[in-house]
Amino acid sequence: MNEPNGPFDEMLGQGAGPRAPYGDYAAWFEGEDIRELRRKAAEAEAFFRRTGITFNVYGQHEADERLIPFDIVPRIISGREWARLTRGIEQRVRAINAFLHDIYHRQEILRAGRIPKELIARNEAFLPQMIGVEPPGGVYTHIVGIDLVRTGEDQFYVLEDNARTPSGVSYMLENRETMLQMFPELFGRIKVRPVSDYPVQLRRSLGACMPRNASAEGTVAVLTPGIHNSAYFEHAFLADHMGVELVEGTDLRVIDGKIAMRTTRGYRPIDVLYRRIDDDFLDPLNFNPDSLLGVPGIMDVYRAGGITIANAPGTGIADDKAIYSYMPDIVEFYTGEKAILENVPTWRCAEAEALDHVLDRLDELVVKEVHGSGGYGMLVGPAASKKEIAAFRAKLQARPANYIAQPTLSLSTVPILTKAGLAPRHVDLRPFVLVSPQGVEITPGGLSRVALRKGSLVVNSSQGGGTKDTWVLEE
């Protein structure tokens, strides 16, 4: 199945027989009937629908709730591989927090000339309102998602840091629940590290960052834009599993220097707000004045130390795609060590020399918008038509600083179950990381996204991608 120079397949590797982490699974699979497994897959879909694990696609009718397709073949990572990844992730996340503190205080890294000043000053993700603010517990990014891709046995790259409001953790948890229900015997044979502690760890991690004047109970709440948001299911899921209230802006107001929620017994103060709305919409008095989602005055309460906002406002400056290319320098600057996890080589189109290089090789490269997300507004050179490339060339020349470019990586593949049996498809991986004053916790697993179309490299759910359960083996 594996071509000699094709992508690295995580199940089959380059040699004969399955790679070691997949050994037990492959042996089990041999004994299974494909039709029976296909039936199980249909069962999984019914399970997801009944549970309501659906998302709304932007711009579509509200009634069209879609499922993210789920593939029943797990993505398996050995304990040794995971240990190395977690060392790299922890180093990176610590550096991101140190960078954020520095950038909103003394800006040593700019003084040292390691990052150009304009990159910060002219960046929309940089919030002047955060200058000099000390977030409770010293934590900026309580919850981080690090997107990783793999190209070979030992080659992992960080594709993107998600330091604002990373989503997808509910899929990590529900995918595992589904697998446990469908294939209990597999978990008897293969020792997979559990992921189900995540909500408890999240609650504890948020609880460790109380503001100075916190109430005795230490009240945590999740802030959602509401029922029509594409990730509403996840917001409700996390609030439910943490055992905290799910609030909207209309439930909140400022009372006596605290943010308070309207309950059946009057207003009650909130100490930690895990917000799932963007900075822009957080506070109509301090940011976008048209926002109906946020809480007028919350930034003033925050600056006065009356509430913890997780993640802190302004963390977007750390996961901006233009900043991304400086991450190896950032890691070195704050940790004094070389980055354990590599960056994908990146050309900053704002630089004339890099732009020339990119324009010459548009048919080979992936070009992304600096502030884009969700796989929108990007060019995948090798997959694009001449016409698409020409159109993108014009956009790139008009606003070069708006783009970065990267080589088209040969992403690793993991098999999915098709009518004809197993077939390789490209995957990425988003592990979820919690940061508190007590340390960094990384749940063993994460969200594996998979491009369901043969040959496709785009794994985003909004573009037809699916998900897999991600197994980290006990070793």
Added chain:
Amino acid sequence: MLGKTAGGLFWMFRYLERSENTARLIEAGFRIALTRPDGSNDEWDSILRTTAASADYAARHDGLEAARVVDFVLRDTANPSSVMSCIAAARQNARLVRTALTREVWEAVNDTYMVMKARLARPVTMRDLPQVLAMIRQQSGLVRGALHGSMLRNDVFDFARIGTYLERADNTARILDVKYYVLLPSLAQIGSSLDNVQWETILRSVSGQRAYRWLTQGRSTAVGIADFVIFDGRLPRSLKYSVGKLVSNLGFLERDYGARHPCHDLAEALNVKLSTGTIAQVFDDGLHEFITDFIADIGRLGGQIETDYRFLG
């Protein structure tokens, strides 16, 4: 609990109760249409009036044809009180209060929505109608069972029950309101077969026809039926039973929160009316006036609960 969540629970269970009651009304109407074809047009008109859908129906259709009325009341999403609209609204509220529900309750509601949406995607033939109506009742039972079997007995449960009984009191009163004239003694004394049909509709709409026969050994009178549906605390859809439950669930909240509100006084006043009143008194003062007052009282009580527990602002 958030005020918004209490409101969402209250409305979720009001809509569920309404969908079930509407299904019961259709069932009764269908039954009458089959057995007494001469009285059936009145029946369809009564159903539209009871569910407050007459104006919406008249704006879209001419004439009361059985298939069209059933379609409008059962599955037309242009009718906000159709069974399908109510189930969709109940599920929307369930999503809003997802964190207050157990997985079992949420799945029962979501399952009800998916099953009914698929079944009601196309018009229902008269042949399939009994089976579809039975399905609605079964699904309601599923949600109720999940609620009773899996939820903590706390304020979440209380608001769910308050929504249920407020809606039930209102719906039973509306059935009586539309049919009150057939229970008036002057007309009932005639004892024509049409009157008996109408009495039967009332009993069927509250699933009380068999119970009533057991209690009266088959001797039906207009006064007896009115007494049964208004004052009998054993019938789970009577006004007395529904209001009694409202008082006890509001009482749990009072104890739990250690706070009494104006809504508690309203509910108790209503309960006193039903505990001390007699059917003779009601007929003396006017059955129609009694029912109209009751519906208005229930409306006021709903509004007061909304204010006292901060559902909105």
